Each structure stands twice: as C-alpha cells, then as structure tokens.
Amino acid sequence: MEGGKRGDEAGPSSEKLGELSEKLNEVCHVGEDEEDEDEDHRSNGVAAGFVPGPLVSLKEQIEKDKDDDSLRRWKQKLLGCLESDSDGQMEPEVKFHSISIVSDDFGEINTPLPVDENQIGRVLFTLKEGSEYRLKLTFSVLHNIVSGLTYSNTVWKGGLQVDQSKGMLGTFAPNREPYEHTLEEETTPSGVLARGLYSARLKFEDDDKRCYMELKYSFEIKRQS
Structure with missing residues (x-):
C-alpha cells in the first residue's frame, strides 16, 4: 500500500486486507462426505494431522495498522468497537x-x-x-x-x-x-x-x-x- 492515508471514500486496499488475520474474513467450506463416527476419538477435538493457524488476539487485530484511518474505521465497524473488552485473550x-x-x-x-x-x-x-x-x-x-x-x-x-x-x-x-x-x-x-x-x-x-x-x-x- 502506498504511503499516506487514503481518503474517506476509499476503503482498505486488497494488500492491507490480505495482511489481516484470516479470522476476519475466512469462511470454511463444510465437507460433503458423511461424518465419521470415529470423530469422538479425536484428541482435544482436533482431527489427526490438522494444524490450526496462529491465533491473534482481538487487541492486536484492532491495534494493527491503527495509523491507517480507513482501515481503522473498517475494523471498528467489523469488531463493534470492542477495544475496552480486548484483554489479550487469544482463544475465542x-x-x-x-x-x-x-x-x-x-x-x-x-x-x-x-x-x-x-x-x-x-x-x-x-x-x-x-x-x-x-x-x-x-x-x-x-x-x-x-x-x-x-x-x-x-x-x-x-x-x-x-x-x-x-x-x-x-x-x-x-x-x-x-x-x-x-x-x-x-x-x-x-x-x-x-x-x-x-x-x-x-x-x-x-x-x-x-x-x-x-x-x-x-x-x-x-x-x-
């Protein structure tokens, strides 16, 4: 993204949005296969071989790129202005x-x-x-x-x-x-x-x-x- 702040009518660039945690936008696709009853034997609810992505706290997501006005406003709208509730808790x-x-x-x-x-x-x-x-x-x-x-x-x-x-x-x-x-x-x-x-x-x-x-x-x- 080029230096300087973007105007009020310009939203965050695709480059900036791509840097956000994928937790903000990602929607998974549910598999079409029937659920295997062996799911009850998963360890801690995580399928074998599955590696979850790194967690980013809500506070970090809010504060990242805070100097970009358009991106900050976009985050506030998405996250409901919850800065006061972001205590560093990682797990949703x-x-x-x-x-x-x-x-x-x-x-x-x-x-x-x-x-x-x-x-x-x-x-x-x-x-x-x-x-x-x-x-x-x-x-x-x-x-x-x-x-x-x-x-x-x-x-x-x-x-x-x-x-x-x-x-x-x-x-x-x-x-x-x-x-x-x-x-x-x-x-x-x-x-x-x-x-x-x-x-x-x-x-x-x-x-x-x-x-x-x-x-x-x-x-x-x-x-x-």
Missing part, C-alpha cells in the same frame, strides 16, 4: 444461552443452556409426523473472532443412525449483545415406522475444529391427530 469463546424449537404445532419451546446433568437425553420436544420445525439458537461470542462456526445434527432411532445434517452458521466477531440464529427447516418423517422416540446429538465447531458445545437430546414423533 462461544457461550450458548438457549435452544428453541419453533413449530406451527405449538409455537416456540425454549430450553436454557447448558442442560442440567439430570436432564441430559430428556425429550426436548414432541412433533407430529410430517410436520415442519426449526431449531433456534441464542449464543454469545467472547474474546476473539470465531471463524467458520458450523453445526452437525445426528439422529438415531433404535440404535440406528437415520439422519445427519450439517450447516454453516458463519464467522462472528465478539459482541456485547447475543446472536440469534435459526437453523434450516426440517420435516419429520411420516408413517408407522417413523413414529416413536429418537435420540440426537447437536455439535458446534469452528474451522479450527474447536468444539464449543455438544448437546445430546431426545425427541418424539407422534401420529397426526
């Missing part, structure tokens, strides 16, 4: 506050997180066969940018895996206000064999394979009245 933290089930059958049922140990695996909701529903999450991002936050939801019935869905939530900067995100709409199966109790595992990871929450729950599908 995602804190989940609640999970809701939204359905035309019953409206919205909200469950605070984390779930009490004596409630793990309990039936969170009951749906009619052939009905549509969505999972809605409320969470906070603290300390640093979380890049490429993804979810996977695996469902079993009678000990057999019957469904698995994956999706991208996105990249989130620390924010004083919680984020709210609704997952893709799901439709329950229909028929005699579809009715009954199901167990499920909902898991959230970033593109460095850090796991922020793994929730085991159950739900029930009933006959249409």
